[in-house]
Amino acid sequence: MKIAILGGTGEQGFGLALRFAKNHEVIIGSRKKERAEDAAEKVKSILKERGIDANVRGLENKDAAKEGDIVILSLPYEYTLSTIKDLKEHLDGKIVVSIGVPLATAIGDKPTRPLPPPQGSVAEMVQEKLKNSKVVSAFQNVCCRALEDLDNPVDCDILVCGDDEEAKKVVMELAEEIEGVRAIDCGELEMSRIIEQITPLLIKLNIKYKLKGTGIRITGF
């Protein structure tokens, strides 16, 4: 599978690239091609040290969106719509993974406060804009530090939701390729309202208890 990560130069996208490049072709997207290429080289060199010859490239976001079979939006919430607005034709029919968390940092307020968009969640905001894409919501509750730490399994459930069952299944299988991860089908895309709002709580716990990166586990099934 060809996985494009728009904004993959940032911490979360980079962590996902490291994990997915073991089994897939990964394209890191950026506003600047050189930045994407630098990040791609870094992923390749980290994986090479572990004996993995990864297929990773860097492209501008537009070209990454064009090439990806699955496109992950790893962008600050407040710049998501402005980034995808000209990419609709390249994203039509594709699985688009929304990982954004709507934090009040977008307006200069605290990272422990949610600030959902009028659509209810980032994922629903993306689906409203990309009517012909299959938007799946996932990866909001896993910390970039856990993803980057290839020496350890990721101790986190990935809560996944979406309105297209097939697309959701593909993303769940992808998530479970990450060692330690269990993916949980949480239902329709609107459940993303709740999933996204768990993250400010995790950030609060990181700050309060001076932790590096808390995650979430659902018990009982």
Ligand SMILES: NC(=O)c1ccc[n+]([C@@H]2O[C@H](COP(=O)([O-])OP(=O)(O)OC[C@H]3O[C@@H](n4cnc5c(N)ncnc54)[C@H](OP(=O)(O)O)[C@@H]3O)[C@@H](O)[C@H]2O)c1
């Ligand atoms: N960090 C985490 O632990 C974590 C955990 C869970 C969920 N998330 C979510 O994952 C997403 C990415 O997080 P992150 O921490 O990696 O974010 P980030 O580093 O702040 O941003 C990711 C990338 O977005 C691009 N970007 C920045 N400003 C932009 C603008 N004005 N317009 C278009 N692109 C812009 C930058 O890439 P270029 O400069 O190369 O274009 C940047 O490297 C966010 O939605 C966040 O809520 C993060």
